[in-house]
Amino acid sequence: MNSNLPTPLRLAQLPTPMEYLPLPSARLGVRILVKRDDLTGGITSGNKVRKLEYSLSVAKTEGCQVIISCGATQTNHGRALAALCAQLNMKCHLFLLGDESDKDRGNHLLIRILGARIEYIKLDEYANRHELMTRAQEEYAQEKQKSFIIPTGASDGLGSLGYMMAVLEIAEQSQAMGEKIDHIVVAVGSGGTMAGLFAGTTEFQQKWRLHGITVCDNADYFRLESQKIFEDIRSHFLPHLELDANDMEFVDGFKGRGYGRSDGALRKRLVALARECGLVLDPVYTMKAWRGLEALVERQVIRPGETVVFIHTGGTNGLLGHGPHFRMEDLET
Numbered sequence: 001m002n003s004n005l006p007t008p009l010r011l012a013q014l015p016t017p018m019e020y021l022p023l024p025s026a027r028l029g030v031r032i033l034v035k036r037d038d039l040t041g042g043i044t045s046g047n048k049v050r051k052l053e054y055s056l057s058v059a060k061t062e063g064c065q066v067i068i069s070c071g072a073t074q075t076n077h078g079r080a081l082a083a084l085c086a087q088l089n090m091k092c093h094l095f096l097l098g099d100e101s102d103k104d105r106g107n108h109l110l111i112r113i114l115g116a117r118i119e120y121i122k123l124d125e126y127a128n129r130h131e132l133m134t135r136a137q138e139e140y141a142q143e144k145q146k147s148f149i150i151p152t153g154a155s156d157g158l159g160s161l162g163y164m165m166a167v168l169e170i171a172e173q174s175q176a177m178g179e180k181i182d183h184i185v186v187a188v189g190s191g192g193t194m195a196g197l198f199a200g201t202t203e204f205q206q207k208w209r210l211h212g213i214t215v216c217d218n219a220d221y222f223r224l225e226s227q228k229i230f231e232d233i234r235s236h237f238l239p240h241l242e243l244d245a246n247d248m249e250f251v252d253g254f255k256g257r258g259y260g261r262s263d264g265a266l267r268k269r270l271v272a273l274a275r276e277c278g279l280v281l282d283p284v285y286t287m288k289a290w291r292g293l294e295a296l297v298e299r300q301v302i303r304p305g306e307t308v309v310f311i312h313t314g315g316t317n318g319l320l321g322h323g324p325h326f327r328m329e330d331l332e333t
């Protein structure tokens with residue numbers, strides 16, 4: 001391992017538990033373990049904390065007082081970042097796609113409670129978010145404040161290191177549990193978690209197959225994005241790492257009505273799974289990934305008796321933000 005790697009801040013509660021799910025395993029005929037990254041810690045919980053341990057470490061080392069980032073109004077990333085900035089006594093400035101309409105719910109409410117500066121933007125502005133964030137950075141510089149830009153979902157080479165290192169945690173944990181992992185399934189929203197896991201799987205020579213279930217865009221888009229992240233990892237931290245995004249397994253077909261949107265069937269299955277085993281997923285990321293897992297079993301990509309780790313990347317606050325979408329009939333089984 002190369003010593004160019006930044007030392008992460010210790011912000012997440014690690015290792016997160018890895019639990020066997022007996023009832024869904026029996027129903028599907030495979031062995032399902034859930035990696036509880038929804039429990040990385042309090043209000044910051046979810047997959048973003050592992051990434052932000054690296055991004056914020058570099059920001060701190062560079063002496064930055066302000067962190068600039070972006071997301072939708074129910075962004076899990078923005079909420080985790082707002083909480084960590086408050087914890088680290090840094091200012092947080094978020095460009096949020098959308099408006100005030102869901103400001104009293106879920107992540108949006110938490111972001112406001114945590115005191116982040118919010119600028120609402122429209123879809124066409126979101127496409128130019130990097131320019132907007134760079135302009136904000138210049139304005140802070142004029143006020144003699146040093147700022148640091150973290151891209152959507154902290155999905156650059158730096159943030160992805162969090163999930164590269166999570167591979168070691170999963171490998172050690174499965175060894176201690178006497179489990180041999182055949183597959184890992186994870187949601188893909190901006191690509192950083194999957195890219196980091198793929199980098200770690202290669203770097204630490206794990207034999208499992210990694211399946212990324214896309215919840216927006218598509219596999220071709222994420223292969224391009226992942227290749228950029230790999231170049232970033234290689235050029236800054238691990239020059240020896242040979243990664244080809246064409247070797248990654250992205251699975252399309254589960255975004256349903258589109259990013260951030262759910263239908264009655266998905267919500268009903270979310271409710272059924274929660275009642276079956278107490279695992280509460282969210283309608284934007286993790287429930288769509290779970291549907292992907294079930295389909296991989298149906299297609300026998302994950303074969304009977306094999307062991308699969310489902311990474312629960314969080315989203316509970318986002319679920320609460322989507323509360324009004326849950327109708328009476330979704331809750332009736």
Ligand SMILES: Cc1ncc(COP(=O)(O)O)c(C=O)c1O
Binds near residue numbers: 282285313
């Ligand atoms: C709950 C949750 N799960 C999964 C993801 C996807 O992770 P990534 O953006 O690294 O692809 C995100 C963020 O986008 C998320 O908030």
